[in-house]
Each structure stands twice: as C-alpha cells, then as structure tokens.
Amino acid sequence: MKLRLAMIGGGPGAFIGAVHRIAAALDSLYELKAGAFSSDPTKSKAAGELLGLAPDRVYGSYQDLIAQEKARPAAERVQVIAIVTPNHQHFEPARLALESGFDVILDKPMTFSLAEAKQLQTVADASGRLLCLTHTYTGYPMVKQAREMLASNVLGPIRKAYVEYPQGWLSRPEEGGDNKQAAWRTDPAKSGIAGAMGDIGTHAFNLLEYVTGLEVVKLCADINTVVAGRRLDDDGAVLLKLSNGASAVLIATQIAAGEENNVKIRVYGDQGGLEWQQVDANTLQVKWLDKPTEIWRAGTGYVGAAAQHNTRTPSGHPEGYLEAFANLYRNFALCVLARDAGTLPPPEALDYPSIKEGVRGMAFIENVIASGRSTEKWTEFTV
Amino acid sequence: MKLRLAMIGGGPGAFIGAVHRIAAALDSLYELKAGAFSSDPTKSKAAGELLGLAPDRVYGSYQDLIAQEKARPAAERVQVIAIVTPNHQHFEPARLALESGFDVILDKPMTFSLAEAKQLQTVADASGRLLCLTHTYTGYPMVKQAREMLASNVLGPIRKAYVEYPQGWLSRPEEGGDNKQAAWRTDPAKSGIAGAMGDIGTHAFNLLEYVTGLEVVKLCADINTVVAGRRLDDDGAVLLKLSNGASAVLIATQIAAGEENNVKIRVYGDQGGLEWQQVDANTLQVKWLDKPTEIWRAGTGYVGAAAQHNTRTPSGHPEGYLEAFANLYRNFALCVLARDAGTLPPPEALDYPSIKEGVRGMAFIENVIASGRSTEKWTEFTV
Amino acid sequence: MKLRLAMIGGGPGAFIGAVHRIAAALDSLYELKAGAFSSDPTKSKAAGELLGLAPDRVYGSYQDLIAQEKARPAAERVQVIAIVTPNHQHFEPARLALESGFDVILDKPMTFSLAEAKQLQTVADASGRLLCLTHTYTGYPMVKQAREMLASNVLGPIRKAYVEYPQGWLSRPEEGGDNKQAAWRTDPAKSGIAGAMGDIGTHAFNLLEYVTGLEVVKLCADINTVVAGRRLDDDGAVLLKLSNGASAVLIATQIAAGEENNVKIRVYGDQGGLEWQQVDANTLQVKWLDKPTEIWRAGTGYVGAAAQHNTRTPSGHPEGYLEAFANLYRNFALCVLARDAGTLPPPEALDYPSIKEGVRGMAFIENVIASGRSTEKWTEFTV
C-alpha cells in the first residue's frame, strides 16, 4: 500500500535528510526501505542501522542502490528514490534512477548547471517516470490559495510583485569551521556557480513564478559576496520584468544577521494585493483598494480547493514547514499511485514542482549570476 | 524497531483520529498494526482497509482487539494502544488495555468522571504500564521553554497568570445538525458533566499547572450555557488561587464567534513575564521590568534542553500543532522503548502528560462545574 | 475664538498635566490662560512662568483661581477649567468651578467616593455647565467604530466580552521612593478605597460599558495586594454580568512585570466578534463566523461617522494616545462653543465621557472593592 522509498544522501546529521524522512512518513504513504546515505559505506551502514533498515538494503553507493534495487522482484524493490545530496551530486543519481525505472524526488536546485538540467529534462521525458523537485514553499496551503486567487483574476491584472528571502546564518565565515551545511553551500565545486542565489534565491524565484503564474523575462541583478574570503555570493537583489509586463523585486541574502528564514511574497493587482510570509504561514493577507484587509486562514471553510487539499487540520491548528514539505511528498505519491493504478489522481495532487520548475530554477541561477557580472542593465532571461 | 500501535476509535472522519495517526507516523517510531475503529464492525473493517491494515488485525470491538492482540505472539502483538473515543469510552478500554499489559495513549479528558480517573490511577499503578494523556499544548517546545524558565526562577516568584482558550465553533447549535464532533461534546451521556470546560477548559488548566509548576488550590467559576437548548456549558471564566499564593484567571469559551483556537498563556514573576500563544507557537515572549522584551524562538541555539529536544528543525522553519502532538508520541515511545530495553530514556523524554495530569484534569472538571453552581465565592480545589 | 483654559494641578513633572496641555493645544481650540498648578504658590508661579502665562493669571490655590477668574470681565476670564489633581482633590474644585459658572474637564476617577460623585452630579445638573471626564480610551476612533458596529447589531446580540488592562509599573514598591505618581496612587488618603481598580480598573470598566452599550449588573471580584506593604490593591480580576444577560471578564493589574499599558477589549455577538488593543490603536479586528477576519483601519473611507470625526489624518498615518485624549478635548470644545453660540455641535461631538460615566465609575470602585472583600459570589452592582 505504501510506496517503498529509498534515499540517496541525507544521512543522520544532514538537516534536510531528516526533513525528507518526516515528510515521507507524515501521511503514511511511503515506507523507507533502502538507502545509500553516504559515499562512505561504513557511514552509510551505520545510518541505515540507525534508521532500522534491513542491512542488505543499505548500500555504499547510489550506483549500487539503483542497480541492486532494480534487480529485486517488483513487489519488493523500492519505487521512489529521494536524492538528498549536495548540488553536484544531483544529476547523475537522478539520471540513473529515472533511466532505471524509478520515480524520483530531488532536492533543489535541480542540478549543478543549466546544461545538466536540460539534459535531465530529456532523460525524464524519455523515461516516463515522474520527478518531484522539493521547492518547499509552494507546498504551503496559503501559497496555493494565493496562486488560485491571482489566477482567478479577483485582484485584477498583476502589476507588481516583491519576493524576499532573508537569512542571517552565513553572516560569519561558517564554512571555515565544522558547519558542513555551510561548507558545501559555499564551495563552487559542490554548489555550482551560485551560493545564496542557488540555495535560497531559487526558492524565491520559484515562489514568484508559482504564485503569479507569470514568467520572468528580464532581470538586473546586484550580486555580492559580503563575507571576506567566501567563494560564492552570499547576498543579492534583483530587479525583474515579468511576462505580462509587470515588474518585480527579488531579495535573497544569507548575511542579514539576526534573520531566520522569513520567506515573504507580496503581489499586487489593480484591485488589491496579497501578502504571505512563512513566519505566519497559515495566514494569507488579502488587501483591497477600498475595503478592509482580510485575513484568510488555512483550514477554514472559505478557502479554495488547493488550500483545502493541502491542509490536514481545521483552522486554528497551525501547520508548518514539515507539513508543507509533506504536501510535496503526498501529492507526488498520489500521482505515482494513480499512474500505477491506471487511475487519475485528485486534480490538486498534480500541483507539485517538477522538471520544468527545475530547468527554470537553473536558468535563474545562470541568468542572475551573469547579470550580476554584467555592466548591462537589463538582460533577457534565457533558458 | 518501531512500536506496534493499535487504535481504538478514531476512524476516518474523526479529526483527532487522523491527528493521532500523523503524530504516530511523523518520527517513524510507531507502526499502526491494528485497530477497532468503530463499534460497528463493518465501519471498523472499512476503516482498517483504508488504512492498509491486515484484515485480521481489524476488530469490531475494543474487547476483541485487546483480547486477540494479547493472544498473539509477543513479537507480533501490538505494544501500544491509542484510545481515541468520546469521553464515556475512555475508562473501560484504558483499564482493560493496561490490565492486559499494553501501554496506553489516551485522549483527554482522561475519563468520564473523577471517580473513574482515580480508579484508572490505581489500575495503572498496579499494571506497571505507561500511559500518555494527549494534552497537546504542553508538547510545544516554547511551552516547555516557558516552564523551564519559570522553574529556574529567572523571572522571580510567580505572582499572576492568565490562561485563555477562546473558540467560536459552537456559536451556533451545531449539535442539531450533522456535526458529530459537536454532537458528542454537548451530550452529557458522552461528554460527562462538562462541555467546554471538559473539552478545552482542561487544556487551559493543564497548561497553567504545567507552565507554572504550581497547583490550583481554590477557584471561583462563572459557567454558562450561551446557546439556547444546549445541554452542557459552552463558556466559562474562572478565578483561581495557586499553591504559592498567586492568583490566576482561566478563560475558556466555545461561543467566541470568529475565534479559532488561540490558546494563550501569560505568567508574571516579580522580575518579568512570559507570553505564549498557539497562533505564533514558535515564539515565546520574555518581558522584563527594565529592559526590552525578548523574542525567544524555537530551534535556536539559545533555548534550553527541553525546547531543543522537542524541535525537529532549525529556527525559521515553523513547526505546529501536529509536531506538538507528535512530541507526546515521541517522548512516550522513547520511554516505552527504554523501559523495554532496560535503559534510561533521555531525561527530556520523561516529560509527557500522564495519569497524574489526568486525575487533576478530571478534578478540575468536577470542581469547576461545582463552583459554577455554588453561591459560595471561593471553593477549595479537591481531588 | 479659542476657549480660554485654566488648569488646576498638572504642574511640570506631572505626566498627565503635560498630556492635558498637549490635548488642549493640538487642535488649536483652547488657549491656556491661567493656572493653579500647585498648592505651593512658589511652585505654581514657577510652573506658570515656564508655561508662559501672565503672572497675574497664576494662582496659589484653586479657590483663588476660581474666584479671581470669575471676577474678570467675561471676554477675558477663562471659560473651561481642567482639574488635574489626585483623586481626593477632584470634588471640591469641580464643584466650585461648576457653581461659579465654568465648564470643567476632570481627570478620572471622577471623585474620591461614590457619595461625592452623586453630589457632583447634582451640582452639575443644577449648574447648567458641561463636564468632560477624561476616560481617554473611548476617545480612540476605532473604539468608537467598535461601539458603532455593535450598536448597529451587525455582529448580533452581545454574548461575551473581555476587557483587560495589564501594567507592570507597580511591580516593585515604587511608592517608597521618589515616584510621586506611585506615591499618591497607593495612598488611601489621596486615591480613595481603590488602587489599581480606581486608576485603571475604572478605565477598563468604562471601556466595556462604552463599547458594548450595556451596563454591568452583577460582579464577582478577586482583588489583591501583591506587593508587600502596599496599602491599596494593585491587582484584580472580575467576573461580570451585563444588562442583556451576557457575561464578561475584566482584568486590571499593575504588577504584570514587563507589561506597558496594553488596554484591550474583545466583544462577541452571535455572528462575530471585535478586538481592539491600544498597542495597535488604529486597527479594529472584525471577526466572523464563516468568513475572513477583517482589519478595519482608522482614516479609511469605509469607517463610520464616529471614527471619521475623531481622526485627523488619512489611513497609514498612525495616531495615538495624545490624539485620543485630544478627541475628548475637541469634542468638549465643540459642545461648549456650540452651546455658547446657541447652535448645535456636530452629533459626533456629543460623544465624550461625562458625569454619568463618572458616577458609574465610582460605583464600580465601591462595588468591586466590596465584592473583593465579600464571601458572597455574585453581588448586585448598585449605584
């Protein structure tokens, strides 16, 4: 009944590995059955033991995992593989998994480079397998409500959007110490050409395109490395033009000392605006030209189908980051299960980030870094 | 590895049943193996199927469940039984489960009456089994932080506390319609002598005693039935005296139209005060006489051991109601597993609500309803 | 053009004296022309000089002020006398001023005792003069909006109200030091039989009756003196019954260490509720059973006549305590000027607290202190 899940990377100690496991477990739609948690077989084995896996399902490399799971009987082999590794180790495992017939859940940004992303798109298209990219923020019910309201045009044509993602955790040169999270994220060999822009800028970009339903067509970026000695950007701000002619501003920084993780988006049509921020994730502010601002709340009877589908409790029971993440896992599972059963998933389940978002995210990284280096003001957003 | 779990009640459609299942699944410490989801065997069976249970582990009555599970081999039988039924069906299943050697997770209020609660205490003491009572709010990390700070005396001796739990969902006579939740909660035969005071007043009471570390010793209650025709109280306010001489106010209502579920507590010592509310659950406000209010946040490095133990993500990743509930399940599992392994659980895991809290909660119900009916001002809180 | 104003008490150093002067000046409707700022003639003279008054308009006693101002030509003598003294010095100056033909602005609570209050009512009725009692909080535009909405019944019949006024400034025995404000407020000879209940409890009581349009008919009070050695109450909580059968809770404390002055009121009808708090004074939250909470804002086009009349700037320009206080002064001036001109003031100007509110406030003090001492639970609210 539950989808059998394997995990590549994400061993104990990796923040995001634990998040994936909770997201998979939360709705009892997956069962973790196998893993290659580390490229060090001893560490992988230890992790698997800690997680209660059968020893013969714990592998020393992703290649082994994919090959050996594929060799198992259909009723036993894992069905979905979650890849929870640094960026430079996304493409190869994902390609191999898809080509070997597995559905894939993949951390963002999708790959190490745009070229890889396009290649993966080709692979995925050919494979007939499904891929879910974990852009968490679009999993929040009130983000979905925002998208639905803008799509319905109740606020009028979009004119302006602001999206921001301020963090402070890289205010110091953390990468010099024991902080593994900081180390790989600031290492061009592992993270790619972007630091903050890849890590959180892509989230902001994805959120912007998701909520507005528009595409970025031009941009002008100020990209900075604030902490001395750091090898990648840790701060940036971007002026944007959207496909309908509206303009936008994107802010992402990891050196805003004292900030946690307060993703926030504001979008304005000609009749009113919307505001959502992660720190108050169950609320969507809806603002109007001539009447009171409304506080729309997750779990109420008046929210739309998308928000309802992605909430587990009635209003007044705050849901958070893990539930948003679990919404990705749940929707993906519903689609995989429906496909396997030859049925249709609930329409709301189709809404999870995938290859297309991954390609655009990688294009964002390359465009924004190029713009940051350019003396030209506006550059076209190319994919 | 995982604790094998059975559930009595909580079939699909029951809000709190789903909450229990998510809480059990979230940390991969339990596996749902059996259930008696309804006293109607057909419904129970359907529920078990939907939940993917083996048909022979789905029972038509709690008696069958307990008897037949007990008869299974030790390695197979369930270890923990969660009881998720209306109040009048708490005592018998709990008693039987404990006496049959199972550990028990039980919805609050613990029983139908204080007499039953005391009886259950005797049973539990004799059984050597563990019991977890799901007073969710004490599972929040920043509630634990509040308790820890007050215990450390950093704010000085407690002088005043306010606890409130305003809801609006019973503003209309919902029990007249299809609302099952409303129907049993307003039915004296199922709920007991109290409505709002039992359903949410006990939560507020438990939160007050938990956070302050003090006991209520006297009370003076205004208990009302606001909606015409309702058979139990739906609103109340209580003046309280605490064991150290401090005074407090407890508010609980289900007819505050437009309110969701905003549990809130404020406690003041002679040096400062604390404020926590569920709508901003990851924050604890710490107020001081002569310096700025501080915003303590879950997941940060500066919170205490209790808060850290009960958080899964770094600060800036909001956790909510389901995680708080899951904290109860997790701590209980750690204690059960440690006992079974002959080891000691992490000290923080010992902190989950149990029999003692259940007895005091039932005493609260009886005392508060009696006070509401009394013409005497202050009445002693008796157990 | 401007009303000529005299002030009794309120010399430099007295917080509330400065507030009165700003409130009087803000709309250019008053001109401070005379004063008896202290019972010490030297101090009074110094204060008058600092305030730029003509020396012959600065008096050594209120008796002198009233007598000599009365003796001046009509075109020169002051028209309104503001009395800004401790409670025990309210009645005599107010009586004398009214009987001498002056209109009076008077600090709350109105008098030292209920008996005095009733006497003053008789005096005022006989005098034909007007009196404004400075219950500041009813001067806020969004408090008036709340009253207007409840009166219009859009939220349905009132069922429950909560009003609270937590302060922390008397958490220590301030009266032992240099704090004059603390000294007289905790001195029964100057403050009357109540401390916190008189100082801020009366504000909360007034706000409750003003916003709901209902009267308190029964009460049950827990009145405490928390700080050792203090001679009057510094903390209390009161259960209340209102004239339409609804119940309410009133909280007022001066020992909530770390709290500033956050007056807050919540009122619930059967269709929804209202919430206003001073810390966000330009906002009124309007909550509904089945639709989003609305954020009504001062200065917008959609608020009612009362709120509009009592706001000076468009929305987005926060107004505060001084403007609320000035609204009392302005409305009073409009009424005095209209009366003197034989015209009618704008209807909204008629809404300022006066004798009736003062008598009820003093009745509150006596009733609440009596209830606090009583072993009876509910006592009738008598005037």
Place this chain on the structure above:
Amino acid sequence: MKLRLAMIGGGPGAFIGAVHRIAAALDSLYELKAGAFSSDPTKSKAAGELLGLAPDRVYGSYQDLIAQEKARPAAERVQVIAIVTPNHQHFEPARLALESGFDVILDKPMTFSLAEAKQLQTVADASGRLLCLTHTYTGYPMVKQAREMLASNVLGPIRKAYVEYPQGWLSRPEEGGDNKQAAWRTDPAKSGIAGAMGDIGTHAFNLLEYVTGLEVVKLCADINTVVAGRRLDDDGAVLLKLSNGASAVLIATQIAAGEENNVKIRVYGDQGGLEWQQVDANTLQVKWLDKPTEIWRAGTGYVGAAAQHNTRTPSGHPEGYLEAFANLYRNFALCVLARDAGTLPPPEALDYPSIKEGVRGMAFIENVIASGRSTEKWTEFTV
C-alpha cells in the same frame, strides 16, 4: 514666548496643511499669526478667518505676506514661515523668506529641481537663517534610536539595508477626478521630473541615509509608470551602493493596491540588524546573531537620549505621525529660540532635516530618474 508662525499654502482641505498646524500647536511653541493660504485672495481670506487669524495678517500672495510681515515691528512680525505648497512653489517663497530674514519650514522635496536646491543652499548660507525640511519619518523616536545604535557600532559595520515605502492610493488614475493631491503630484509642471520618486522615494532615501549615517554613491533604478495615461512615475525600485561599500535596496510605489503608507527600514551589521516600520512606530526590533530579538520601545528608560528627547509620554502610550512631525517643529523651535536667545539648544534638538538633506533629496530625484532612463547598470550618484 511662542514663535510667531506664518503659513504659505496649506489652506483647509490640504491634508498636509492641517498636519503642519497640528505639529506647530502640539507643544505650544508656535502661534499661527499670519498666512497666505491660497493664491486666490478670497480663498486665502476665508481660510484665515476659519483659522481665527486677524484679517490684516491674511494675505493674497506669499510676496505680500513676506513684504508686509517684514514691515511690521519686530515684536509683532512672524518669525518662522512654513511653506506648504506644491513643489514648483517651494523655491521662490523659501528664497524670499530667507533673504527677508525669516526662518523657514519647508515641505519636501525641497525644490522643483536640483539646480534650485543648490541655489537655495547658497541663499540659506548667506542668510544666516535656519531651515527645516519636513522629512517626517526621521522625527520618530525609534528611528532616532536606530540611528544612534548604528552609529555606536553595537551591531558592527553596516552590510545591507532595505528601505521601502509602499502605497496604493494612486492605483487608479485619481488625477482625472477631483483629487487635488493626486492632480499636482502627477503633473510634471508642479511636481517636477518625478512622481512617486519625488513624493515618497525621497522620504525612503532620506530615511536610509539618516538611519545608516552613510551616503548613497551609486544606483541602478527601475522606474515605472504603471497607470495608463499617467505623466510621471508611480512605481520604482532601486539598487544602491553606500559610501562604506554596503549595498541597499529602495522600494517606493504608489500602485501597491491595498497598502497604506507602511514605511519600513531594515539595516544589518555583522552582529545583528534593526527593523522599524511606521505601522508599529513605537517599536524598534533589534535582532542578533546568537540571541533573542529584542523589542525596544519608545518611552522606556533604556532608550538613548535622542529617542527620549523626541517622546512625550511614557511607554505604552502610543505616539504617531503627528508627534513625529511635531518633533521636527519642536526641535526647530528650540534651535531658533536658542539662537535668538544667544544660548545653545539641547544637543538633541539640532537633529532636524535641513538644507543638506534637501539638496541630497533633489539629487536623488534627478539621479534616480536618470538611472531609470539609462541602459547603463550602475550610475554614480552625483550632486
């Protein structure tokens, strides 16, 4: 004792005229004695009458006002002239007033063009008179606290700043109707080359330079006219480089439908950050890398000298926009009075916006509009 004040422009109906009068009156430091409220003598006369001025002090033109007041005896003539006219009518009256020996209070932006601003600087320098430019937001006590804290380096060197000023009131083509405020602000002949950038962008720019103590040295602007047919910009976003190498983002828009006036600034050093916003004007959030965010509040004992000097009430009594505006008037009065008395004002009073800020504000307008039109990315900020 009070400074005699004249007003040019600002007749009844003009929002900002009333604000100036309240600001002048609030602390009883000014007395409005004369005015040229409109270029239409009949309207000016009517306005003067309404305001209770002597008919012979109400003039039909600013030239008459200045000439005739200058001709009056020193003890009678006005001392300070407030100029409250659209931008194209700032320079001439200000020049004439300064050259005629009057101190001047002037609305922002200072002039119609940068050239005029520089000319006015020369005039002012030569005149020996003082000039106050009404950049309201720097009058807020907690904005001053922010500046003081950053100057003290307690948060470390500044690395990043965000300032924003979103409004929604020009979301529709209001200038086509009766809205005078909209009409002149969108008319290049009256407003100058900028619309939103001049009206509110200059406020944001001033706030940024004031709080950080840094100067903008480079910029890259996206300037838009969103509403069809509008003749000036109504929206913009600007990337900035500051004199210490830090970067910043400035957002100002008048088409964010549903927004009021929520000026907000955030500044980050390497140890922490600050956040202030007008909607919660009495609060300054102080954020730290490794400890709880602090909520600094106006009127408390722990704020610095600048904040204390610019607050009138103890904490818990919210002050707002009018008080901030009045702080400019008050500080300016203290400086004028001290100069006239040959004494020194309190050091805190010296802190009001003046010519220098006006010149930089006009330079901002010209630089930002030029950058908006440029295809070059970064342009130097030139004055």
